Amino acid sequence: MSKESELRPMDAEQLREQAHKMVDFIADYYKTIENLPVLSQVEPGYLGKLLPDSAPNHPEPLQEILSDVQEKILPGVTHWQSPNYFAYFPSNSSIAGFLGEMLSAGLNILGFSWITSPAATELEMIVLDWVAKAFQLPHHFYSTGQGGGVIQGTASEAVLVVLLAARDKILRRVGKSALSKLVMYASDQTHSSLLKASQIGGLNPELCRSLRTDPSTNYALSPDALCEAISNDIASGLIPFFLCATVGTTSSTAVDPLPALGKIAKSNGIWFHVDAAYAGSACVCPEYRHHFNGVEEADSFNMNAHKWFLTNFDCSLLWVQDRSALIQSLSTNPEFLKNKASQGNLVIDYKDWQIPLGRRFRSLKLWMVLRLYGLEGLRNHIRSHIDLAAHFEELVRQDPRFEVITPRAFSLVCFRLLPRPNSEDDGNQLNRDLLDSVNSTGNIFITHTVLSGKHILRFVVGSPLTEERHVNGAWQILQDKASALLGNS
Numbered sequence: 219m220s221k222e223s224e225l226r227p228m229d230a231e232q233l234r235e236q237a238h239k240m241v242d243f244i245a246d247y248y249k250t251i252e253n254l255p256v257l258s259q260v261e262p263g264y265l266g267k268l269l270p271d272s273a274p275n276h277p278e279p280l281q282e283i284l285s286d287v288q289e290k291i292l293p294g295v296t297h298w299q300s301p302n303y304f305a306y307f308p309s310n311s312s313i314a315g316f317l318g319e320m321l322s323a324g325l326n327i328l329g330f331s332w333i334t335s336p337a338a339t340e341l342e343m344i345v346l347d348w349v350a351k352a353f354q355l356p357h358h359f360y361s362t363g364q365g366g367g368v369i370q371g372t373a374s375e376a377v378l379v380v381l382l383a384a385r386d387k388i389l390r391r392v393g394k395s396a397l398s399k400l401v402m403y404a405s406d407q408t409h410s411s412l413l414k415a416s417q418i419g420g421l422n423p424e425l426c427r428s429l430r431t432d433p434s435t436n437y438a439l440s441p442d443a444l445c446e447a448i449s450n451d452i453a454s455g456l457i458p459f460f461l462c463a464t465v466g467t468t469s470s471t472a473v474d475p476l477p478a479l480g481k482i483a484k485s486n487g488i489w490f491h492v493d494a495a496y497a498g499s500a501c502v503c504p505e506y507r508h509h510f511n512g513v514e515e516a517d518s519f520n521m522n523a524h525k526w527f528l529t530n531f532d533c534s535l536l537w538v539q540d541r542s543a544l545i546q547s548l549s550t551n552p553e554f555l556k557n558k559a560s561q562g563n564l565v566i567d568y569k570d571w572q573i574p575l576g577r578r579f580r581s582l583k584l585w586m587v588l589r590l591y592g593l594e595g596l597r598n599h600i601r602s603h604i605d606l607a608a609h610f611e612e613l614v615r616q617d618p619r620f621e622v623i624t625p626r627a628f629s630l631v632c633f634r635l636l637p638r639p640n641s642e643d644d645g646n647q648l649n650r651d652l653l654d655s656v657n658s659t660g661n662i663f664i665t666h667t668v669l670s671g672k673h674i675l676r677f678v679v680g681s682p683l684t685e686e687r688h689v690n691g692a693w694q695i696l697q698d699k700a701s702a703l704l705g706n707s
């Protein structure tokens with residue numbers, strides 16, 4: 219390359235030219251995404267065979283790299299944005315989210331203290347207040363009181379920071395030596411990120427109560443079971459300190475009864491965290507807000523805007539009632555970060571609300587989403603997916619070979635193919651085979667779970683590009699593969 223054409227780190231005209239090429243590449247990707255196999259079909263280690271074993275010594279042109287992306291990288295990509303993606307939970311991208319990411323990357327600030335970019339802190343406070351208002355969250359979660367909202371990377375980080383805050387709060391009261399006596403409560407449907415948080419937090423693994431749920435309550439956490447566990451633990455000289463409830467569990471979108479759980483937590487002085495990582499987005503629709511009733515009693519509430527709220531990964535929103543609890547656990551104050559605004563307690567320094575020091579300007583992305591779509595656009599987004607899920611559920615119900623397993627609350631349908639009459643198999647192998655068979659087509663991607671020992675298929679509508687024809691097409695594939703499997707018996 220000549221000196222002229224050499225890519226400098228941040229030359230404005232080169233940026234314009236190269237970024238245009240990248241935007242074109244991404245737009246073309248979206249144009250053809252529907253034709254790509256949703257679930258990547260490569261074998262482990264495939265990429266090592268295609269790429270050189272050391273980095274280039276000399277610069278290479280973007281065009282060459284993009285053609286490698288096309289030929290070597292994309293085959294190893296599972297297309298989460300495909301309209302035929304119905305797996306796990308969605309991870310929404312949107313034009314607004316994409317533009318926000320671009321802007322955030324363009325400014326590339328680290329907003330750990332207010333002074334490092336006042337707009338980053340203040341915009342984050344404002345948009346989290348906006349969302350709190352749109353979700354009708356209680357006023358103690360607003361930044362104007364003792365609490366406030368913060369953007370974490372993921373729900374896993376959110377539950378970790380509140381668990382640490384809750385742990386230290388109780389230990390300040392009962393003494394540090396009581397750490398091994400602290401008890402945490404959740405259900406057997408609670409996301410595994412809570413257990414990881416408890417491991418990091420040094421809790422006694424034997425005192426992480428995973429309360430049994432069953433089909434009679436659609437796998438929701440039972441207040442009676444919680445009361446009983448707490449009484450037993452107190453009688454044994456242990457110290458209950460943390461309860462995690464979920465609105466929209468990962469397996470089946472079960473909704474834990476927040477009002478009753480909140481009351482129990484409060485009367486026992488337990489920190490009450492509500493995890494609504496996926497379903498929280500539905501809070502924006504008045505007709506689904508009732509699922510979140512009782513959040514008023516929560517000490518902390520979390521939802522992932524990056525799941526179902528048109529905000530590109532990562533953007534996990536956490537609200538706390540008492541920000542001082544977080545800050546007491548997570549703040550540090552080294553000399554090199556001291557400044558007048560922080561020392562004078564005039565500002566929020568979000569570094570004290572999270573694990574890392576450095577933090578991205580993620581509020582720009584959420585602000586873009588809120589402004590470019592408006593709350594009404596976001597409501598329509600949620601509603602259209604829930605309607606499509608209801609449509610899919612109806613299709614399943616009409617085919618007597620299948621059964622719907624749990625009542626659908628949001629945009630997840632849990633179902634399975636019924637076992638053949640007089641078959642040795644209880645249906646579990648049959649449904650494993652059906653899952654493999656539909657996913658190996660590359661035309662759709664769905665995932666599974668196990669509930670009460672049954673292997674169940676999960677169908678989640680959530681990709682912004684999904685339309686009714688994709689749902690119908692997916693159902694056709696499921697029916698065809700079911701016929702093929704049943705015909706072989």
Ligand SMILES: *Cc1c(COP(=O)(O)O)cnc(C)c1O
Pocket residue numbers: 307371372373374375409411464466467468493494495496522534
């Ligand atoms: C997805 C999910 C999580 C974990 O989310 P991350 O942001 O990936 O950590 C936690 N809880 C529930 C209910 C979820 O659906």
